[in-house]
Amino acid sequence: MADMLIAALLLVGAFFGFVGSWGLVRLPQTMQRLHTPTKATTLGVGGVLLASIVYFGGVRGEWSIHELLITLFLFLAAPVSALMLARAWLHRERERVRATLPRPGASGVDWGTFQPPPEESGSGAEPRR
């Protein structure tokens, strides 16, 4: 019974991992390809981790919560790295992309990536973009 459950969870994880990689190969635009790793890190890794919990807890009788930590670290790291990739892309392609982007609001403000770097003054602690 536990074997069936573990196999099913592994298959779910493998399926979503595959979908993530497939999208990475197949989607034509850079920004579209940025979507697929978030799939692989959520249900793809999630399925494998759940299978691991069931295997070690249900079959071997050694409960382990390392899997929960992996989930926690992924949920912290994945959005940050996606944001960094997106902003790096916006920055590199700004000549071409800037005109096609919607504006943040009616006032004159622009997206953070396009702001000129702050004047070098004082400590210089502000990161340069």
Place this chain on the structure above:
Amino acid sequence: MRVRASLRRWLPHPALSLVLTLTWVALQNDFSAAQWLMGAILGVAIPLFLRPFWPDPPPVRSWRAALAYAAIVLWDITKANVQVAGWVLLRRPETLRSTWLVVPLRLRLPEAIALLAGTITMTPGTVSCDLAADGSALLVHCLHTEDAAATVAEIKTRYEERLMRIFGEGEA
């Protein structure tokens, strides 16, 4: 009053201290007293070192709302995964209507905006890409949507309103 002041001084981020302690014990996979003690030391020391970099952490007004939020996000991630898998496998890529969305923000706390941006990215189909220079809006890339305005409205009602309740924003 004195007790509260010294608590704030030595435990500037009580929730972070708890999370660090639990993370340490979980990493060791060993629930002995020694590991709890080591975790507690780290849980006190790390926030103290962190305090200059994170001076005013916003208090969580409603832990019940926070738990409900976590459950909703997990459910949405599962649901959206299936939907996006369908798009990626079954649709021809040319028929995907990818667009940029602008999500105007009512949230003001940087911590809350970071949570919202993270939620948007972790939910398949949308990735948050940039923040307006004055923090008034998020730039979101959407893999496929028939109705951009409806997607923005869903983000606002489903996530932003709940975050405002969690942090008690918009009450004052």
